[in-house]
Amino acid sequence: MAISTSIPIIFEPASAPAPRARLRFNVERPLCIALLLSSMGMVGALTGATHRAATPEAEMRLPSIVTEGVLNLLGMLLVVMRWRRVVRAGRAAWPLVALTAFALFSSAWSVHPLLTLRRAALLLVSTAIACYMGERYSVEEFASLAARALCVFMLLTVFCRLVAPSYVVDEFGSWKGLSGYKNAFGEHMAVAVLLLLLVRFRSNWPRYFFLLLAVALLGLSRSVSSLLLCAAMIAVLPVLHFSRSPLPRRSLTYGISTAAVAAAAWWGATHWPMLFQALGRDPTLSGRTLLWLLVTPAVLRHPMLGYGYGSAFWAGLQGEALNIWTQSRWLAPRADNGYLDLCLDVGLVGASLLLFLWARALRRAIAFREFHEGAIALWPLAYLSFFALHGISESTLLSSGDLPFFVFSVLSISLMFRHPRTAPAHARFARHSGVPVSSR
Secondary structure (H helix, E strand, C coil): CCCCCCCCECCCCCCCCCHHHHHHHHHHHHHHHHHHHHHCCHHHHHHCCCCCCCCCCCCCCHHHHHHHHHHHHHHHHHHHHCHHHHHHHHHHCHHHHHHHHHHHHHHHCCCCHHHHHHHHHHHHHHHHHHHHHHHHCCHHHHHHHHHHHHHHHHHHHHHHHHHCHHHCECCCCCECCCCCCHHHHHHHHHHHHHHHHHCCECCHHHHHHHHHHHHHHHHHHCCHHHHHHHHHHHHHHHHHHHCCCCHHHHHHHHHHHHHHHHHHHHHHHHCHHHHHHHHCCCCCCCCHHHHHHHHHHHHHHCCCCCCCCCCHHHCCCCHHHHHHHHHHCCCCCCCCCHHHHHHHHHHHHHHHHHHHHHHHHHHHHHHHHHHCCCHHHHHHHHHHHHHHHHCCCCCCCCCCCCHHHHHHHHHHHHHHHHCCCCCCHHHHHHHHHCCCCCCC
């Protein structure tokens, strides 16, 4: 059964395009949505392949390889069609290009060179497609596109739950959706909740329907980290909104926010056993804290360059990973901490490039919030914050072709290539002083 991807979002072209442009528009948009769905792990889930983020040596079946290969090939054709502008976008977001090149070169010192080379090649393709989308679409347009993809993803998840529950629900009763495992599904639904709170549809009832569906699916995933972080980001959104208000109201907002954070921190520090019990977790975060302590010395042994991109450190029952598994009594596929895994993969050099890229994108996101009206102006800040914080509990900071890093790449490129570095002076003055400035 084919499900239409034409969900009514506020963004539409300003004028009717020419026939050739209309044909390209009608082909390009569904292909970009298909690429986003593939980045959520849907292809691997439907073909029965192990999700690539679940294990360091993920099983990839032929249907999954062929399907994702065709999608990536079509995506690269879009890149070739606009290669001059894609190159300019890559120059604007040079830290991302440098990080991708460094990941590729890390095969020279990787403990598993072929694995690193294969996964770095996928990262290179993903980065090229991200450069295309970031150059092709503004922040608002890409938010519209991502909202469509997430709505289609939710509908397909519910449909598969009705006809083939084993594709959607794991052996413990948690919903993994079409993402391979529950934490990835929870992360996708958390992003959907944030996005649907900020994007606008032509009609409100479809947005409310999909927003409630995303909240329900987030709860069914039982992903505690995604649920808590999503709730925290929802609480922060009003603060981000009122931070654009005139100075007196802004000061009041900051004061109330500081008091609320201090009260929450005090309550958490004094009632942490009750908090962990309510969340169904132990103080070691299901063994994560012990794993982090064991991984840290391995990071310090190769601090600058790491062990090679693509979870090369964790591949194979040998080396330092075997010692960590023996001591922790847990065959962990990764460190379950994006920053530790980032240092294991590409060392402090690669981590510095990623953090520099994030800081540049954050600066542009602040300017975007100052210069643009409406709730969608908060989307870049909200996602960049979510991406950085979620990396504490999940290894998604530099995953080739996965949704979190892919959206981060597109958003960063769009902010750097299509939007001004700072808001005009008269707009900033009007925003902070409350004095209206006439438009010209």
